[in-house]
Amino acid sequence: MKIQLPDRQVDERDTMFARMARCKSTAAYQEYYTRRPELKQIDDRLRGMPRLMNPQGKYYDPEKSEQAQNYFDAIDNIEINQEFVTRSVQELKVGKNPKKIIIKLAHELGAVAVGFTDLVEAFIYSHQGRFDENYGQPINLDHPTAIVFLVEMDFDRMQKAPRAETILESARQYYRAAVISQTLVAVLIQAGYAAKAHYDAHYNLILPALAIKAGLGELGRNNILIADKYGSRVRIGAVTTDLHLESDALVSLGADTFCRICKKCAKNCPSHALEMDEKSMVCGIDKWPTNVERCYAYWRQVGTDCGICMAVCPFSHRNNRFHNLIRWLIRNFKWSHRLALFFDDLIYGQWTDNNDSFSK
Numbered sequence: 001m002k003i004q005l006p007d008r009q010v011d012e013r014d015t016m017f018a019r020m021a022r023c024k025s026t027a028a029y030q031e032y033y034t035r036r037p038e039l040k041q042i043d044d045r046l047r048g049m050p051r052l053m054n055p056q057g058k059y060y061d062p063e064k065s066e067q068a069q070n071y072f073d074a075i076d077n078i079e080i081n082q083e084f085v086t087r088s089v090q091e092l093k094v095g096k097n098p099k100k101i102i103i104k105l106a107h108e109l110g111a112v113a114v115g116f117t118d119l120v121e122a123f124i125y126s127h128q129g130r131f132d133e134n135y136g137q138p139i140n141l142d143h144p145t146a147i148v149f150l151v152e153m154d155f156d157r158m159q160k161a162p163r164a165e166t167i168l169e170s171a172r173q174y175y176r177a178a179v180i181s182q183t184l185v186a187v188l189i190q191a192g193y194a195a196k197a198h199y200d201a202h203y204n205l206i207l208p209a210l211a212i213k214a215g216l217g218e219l220g221r222n223n224i225l226i227a228d229k230y231g232s233r234v235r236i237g238a239v240t241t242d243l244h245l246e247s248d249a250l251v252s253l254g255a256d257t258f259c260r261i262c263k264k265c266a267k268n269c270p271s272h273a274l275e276m277d278e279k280s281m282v283c284g285i286d287k288w289p290t291n292v293e294r295c296y297a298y299w300r301q302v303g304t305d306c307g308i309c310m311a312v313c314p315f316s317h318r319n320n321r322f323h324n325l326i327r328w329l330i331r332n333f334k335w336s337h338r339l340a341l342f343f344d345d346l347i348y349g350q351w352t353d354n355n356d357s358f359s360k
């Protein structure tokens with residue numbers, strides 16, 4: 001299998017969250033919509049909708065929405081466990097296999113999978129876009145290695161999508177990923193290497209593409225990473241460093257061919273943001289495109305980050321013997337795909353109980 005590289009770098013300023021971070025009357029707003037006038041009307045309308053975790057959202061839950069906000073707020077004030085760091089620095093300094101040690105440390109901190117890859121420019125954003133303070137600054141990241149890891153989203157909480165439990169679970173896992181990446185960075189720096197943490201709102205990288213390159217999964221029709229054992233029920237974090245580590249091989253889970261017949265995510269997407277038909281070329285990558293404006297408009301309508309396309313994916317079932325056997329069959333035998341899908345529909349149903357009407 002060959003990795004598909006984007007044919008150009010993505011500018012973080014063009015991502016949905018960066019676009020939504022622009023405020024009228026700021027220089028960044030003026031700059032962005034002078035350059036991208038075609039997005040001004042739709043973005044102004046989206047910005048005018050109630051914010052996520054806001055009482056006006058359909059699935060607002062005072063307790064859960066507040067807890068979610070608290071996790072997001074805490075991400076920038078994480079206290080690193082210095083005892084863990086000191087012990088880990090020693091391990092890294094005396095150990096013979098740094099890759100094995102980093103995997104062990106990441107797992108101790110709560111990661112469920114870890115992969116390594118060389119860092120190519122195509123996966124690095126060209127310019128900063130999320131915050132006004134450094135808006136538009138070119139990103140210069142010359143670390144040769146990326147350590148990419150996954151944290152698991154709880155199965156039962158994800159089954160509540162698109163209600164408030166899902167954004168609370170997202171917030172918890174973004175927080176966990178931030179702790180892991182910041183702790184690993186502290187270990188690497190104290191061991192004498194340069195390192196940078198990439199976590200919620202502080203990414204210089206396109207993480208799903210990087211996770212695929214690090215051998216952690218495939219891209220699904222839902223445009224989200226599909227990982228072994230967890231499907232789309234994961235969040236991604238990363239650390240880049242000047243410590244040279246051998247890249248992992250790409251993996252094939254059978255997801256690309258399974259997605260062609262499944263379409264469960266696209267059928268159940270309340271905003272019809274996912275592609276029901278064929279792939280097309282997006283920035284040089286042959287993939288199923290997502291209408292990000294429609295997706296995000298639904299998030300603002302309900303006040304959560306939805307998550308239906310993660311929850312309904314047949315690859316996202318529990319990590320247990322039975323489902324891992326089905327995953328193994330799908331990975332190794334194409335003939336099993338229709339059979340697996342038939343039983344998935346029979347046991348879990350084709351549709352969620354969500355019947356929200358979506359106003360574009």
Ligand code: SF4
Pocket residue numbers: 265268269270271272273274290294295296298299305306307308309310
């Ligand atoms: S998060 Fe929800 S609205 Fe967005 S693509 Fe997935 S199912 Fe559709």
Ligand code: SF4
Pocket residue numbers: 220221222223255258259260262263264265266312313314315
């Ligand atoms: S729900 Fe089906 S089509 Fe969508 S990503 Fe999962 S396997 Fe692919």
